[in-house]
Amino acid sequence: MRRFLLKLMAWIGGALGALALLIAASIWLFFAPSAQQPPYRLVASWGSPGSAPGQLDGPNGIAVAGARIYVADSLNHRIEIFDPQGRVQGSIGVGPQGLLPQARPMNLNIAGGKLYVADYWNDAVQVFTLDGHLLRTLGGKQGSGPGQFRAPGGTSAQPDGTIIVTDFYNQRVQMLSPIGRFIRQIGTTGDKGYVSGGNFNYPMDVTVSASDGHFYVADGYNDRIQEFDTQGRFLGMWGGPFGLHLPASINFLGGLPGWFRTPTSLAIGPHGNVYVADQENDRVQKFTAGGRFLTSFGHTPQSPGYSVGAVAVAGDGSVYVTNLASSRVEIWRP
């Protein structure tokens, strides 16, 4: 009897081993693309931990406009402005004006010559001029109704001014008019969606293509990127096999090329390519607008080392990355 059981276990073990090998080979062949471009190299960096001008504490967002680099200095409740040499050009206070300066600016985006800021702490979206003058505050009171937010992670705007917000804890993406009127939402409020497109599991950032108004959402804990048209219709997704969310228990595959472990930030480059801050893999990955993997770069993964917080791309193709672990800003070039 014992010998029979051992033989049976051997058969099961062997069959499962063969199946695992077959799956691994298939994944490697079909879902682990080769890089089409060489990796970028680190050419400059600046910053140190602290709260003095030029220092950073939790740099969770970044955006670039010309020669100005805007960095969300989350735990210092401000946005710092640098030039490409790392010299401080100014700072912008985030949060309720005139009240206790408690705010948590996260991802930043620039669209239509304005700076869009997601204030995670105050459940608000703030829009500034590039000189730092506050134009508008949307939301500001935690809620799940239309136009309300629960810890927004990122926001940007389409060419016609429509504002898009990744509403983190509400598990949805909202589209609002330029003055904040609710237009529509993608995803079901408060319900995590794991498999099909148009559903989210803690959406963290959004970036909009200035050329066609399509937008991309970093679907954080689904480890994927989703693309939508101007009306918010789902177009496609990527990150692992067909962008389908895999059970967290096999997320150890998320380090493969083109896969993700918690994508936290997005940016679109001058040629329409999409750059993703792949936070738990300590790398930035670059894709075509359609999601074809091009290359990746970053520091040696330290499971995770939090060397990548957010990403932005300048007009000359330089990629700016916030390093959370060392409170620095880095410039990477091809």
Added chain:
Amino acid sequence: MRTQVQSRTGRSPALIPAALFVLAALWLTMPPAMAATAASTDAQATANAYVVRVDGLACPYCAYGIEKQFSNLQGVTGTTVNIAKGVVVVHVKPGTRFTAPQIKKTVNDAGFTLKRVVSTPQLAQ
């Protein structure tokens, strides 16, 4: 001793694939957060703080989310989060007391799972 091992191995070749099968199954079913939180238990207890272990912390969004949720409780003066260790230290005013269900609900509302309360102000004093 050596003989014994050889003998056992010789009689039971099926144990190798079986063991691999069991190990693979364990690996596949292990929650990812366990990797981040399993090894460390050296939470720092302070006189006026609750120290709790939480499963699922993975990024600053998690840390800020749980900090924000605890900030809604009366008596909380600050929260520090160690993502890698899955440890949350909730600093409170002297005399502030929370019940276990209250802590569990706060952690749940932030989207995480309470593993255990490591220490309370009473125990730490």
